[in-house]
Amino acid sequence: MAKKETIEKTPVDCIPHLKAIQDTQDILSGKWKVLIIGSLAFSKKRYMELQRVVEGIGPKMLSKELQELEINGLVRRTVLESKPVTVEYELTAYGHTIKPVIDAMASWGKQHREKVISEIKGK
Amino acid sequence: MAKKETIEKTPVDCIPHLKAIQDTQDILSGKWKVLIIGSLAFSKKRYMELQRVVEGIGPKMLSKELQELEINGLVRRTVLESKPVTVEYELTAYGHTIKPVIDAMASWGKQHREKVISEIKGK
DNA sequence: CAGCATCCCTTAAGATACTG
DNA sequence: CAGTATCTTAAGGGATGCTG
Numbered sequence: 001m002a003k004k005e006t007i008e009k010t011p012v013d014c015i016p017h018l019k020a021i022q023d024t025q026d027i028l029s030g031k032w033k034v035l036i037i038g039s040l041a042f043s044k045k046r047y048m049e050l051q052r053v054v055e056g057i058g059p060k061m062l063s064k065e066l067q068e069l070e071i072n073g074l075v076r077r078t079v080l081e082s083k084p085v086t087v088e089y090e091l092t093a094y095g096h097t098i099k100p101v102i103d104a105m106a107s108w109g110k111q112h113r114e115k116v117i118s119e120i121k122g123k
Numbered sequence: 124m125a126k127k128e129t130i131e132k133t134p135v136d137c138i139p140h141l142k143a144i145q146d147t148q149d150i151l152s153g154k155w156k157v158l159i160i161g162s163l164a165f166s167k168k169r170y171m172e173l174q175r176v177v178e179g180i181g182p183k184m185l186s187k188e189l190q191e192l193e194i195n196g197l198v199r200r201t202v203l204e205s206k207p208v209t210v211e212y213e214l215t216a217y218g219h220t221i222k223p224v225i226d227a228m229a230s231w232g233k234q235h236r237e238k239v240i241s242e243i244k245g246k
Numbered sequence: 247c248a249g250c251a252t253c254c255c256t257t258a259a260g261a262t263a264c265t266g
Numbered sequence: 267c268a269g270t271a272t273c274t275t276a277a278g279g280g281a282t283g284c285t286g
Binding site for chain 4: 046047048059060062063079082083084085086087
Binding site for chain 2: 014015017018019020021022023024025027034035038039042053054055097098100101102103104105106107108109110111112113
């Protein structure tokens, strides 16, 4: 079979690459998911602990984003049988596989903040 | 000076970590920035090329997000002196430093897509 | 070609109050 | 404690049309 005569300039093979990026972006969509994962990466936490650590998040958003993370298999929710009900959240094994993304964000963000500060001082 | 008497349980030293993550999230905020960076990571591109590669983006969003990236020093805009004006966009040296974040997203997204597909087929 | 101006609309997300 | 329900708002983002 002959090649198409109208060969598009650089049909850009990077598109599958962009699709993959988009997939990750979808999973991490919303204002709080990366922060939730970032804090669960340290250790499992109860609902209230999460709300305290992730500053600014309200109960509605917290539970919504946790549910989405659970649906995608990144987070496990465990109800503990205690006097007042307690619920524990933790990263699943699969959830841990996304840590490199969050770690990359953390380390770039760290150096970026330092850079911005040094620019201000240097001025 | 005495320590505060109400010592909070795990005052969570992970908060600076979360702040850093949030900084990166801010810089990459919006629906298209990671895709723009992802496609510029391959090679510099003209405005129209970007609009073609980043499927679905409109001219308004494209120029808006490019401006924000330029302001943050990740992208350089160059006007070329050609018949009909042409503008070229490329990552700055600093822009390249954020590639690890995008690469991590790309590679996680890739395996995630494969995992999801295999789960569907396996069912 | 590159990109701004305008209008419009959906949706993310906050505040508040209530339940098992 | 761990959420849900409802209301409301701000804003992100799309479509269209125009300009240098």
